[in-house]
Amino acid sequence: MPEVPKEGTHYLTLKEASKISGYSPDYLGQLIRKGKLAGKQVYLNVAWVTTEKALRAYLEDNKLATRKSDFKMIFRGKVRRWFAAHSSGDEIIRLARRIVYVVIATLFFLCLFLIYAFVANVIQK
Secondary structure, eight states: OOOOOOTTSOEEEHHHHHHHHSSOHHHHHHHHHHTSSOOEEETTTTEEEEEHHHHHHHHHHTHHHHHHHHHHHHHHHHHHHHHHHTOSHHHHHHHHHHHHHHHHHHHHHHHHHHHHHHHHHHHHO
């Protein structure tokens, strides 16, 4: 269990720590409560704080998690760029048409299957 930072050290709020680490403030608070990240509660036990040293130590121990975070950020960036490029009215209408065509085709093949099943059932009797 990481040791709790001593008095007189510079504390980071979880919001500040989230900017450094890439994790959400809620997740960092969860790590502190589980004892995986050194920190403590302040302001009448409402808010959590940690130190940059403790945060860097945790990130160093969990490099795999930061790689996942990097992949996640890259993927989110690609998704946002795709949405920005395809968010015009014409693109939305074209996408909606494609969805409708897929639904119609699926229903058509479902109907064909049900007809086949009905006929096969009638022939067997």
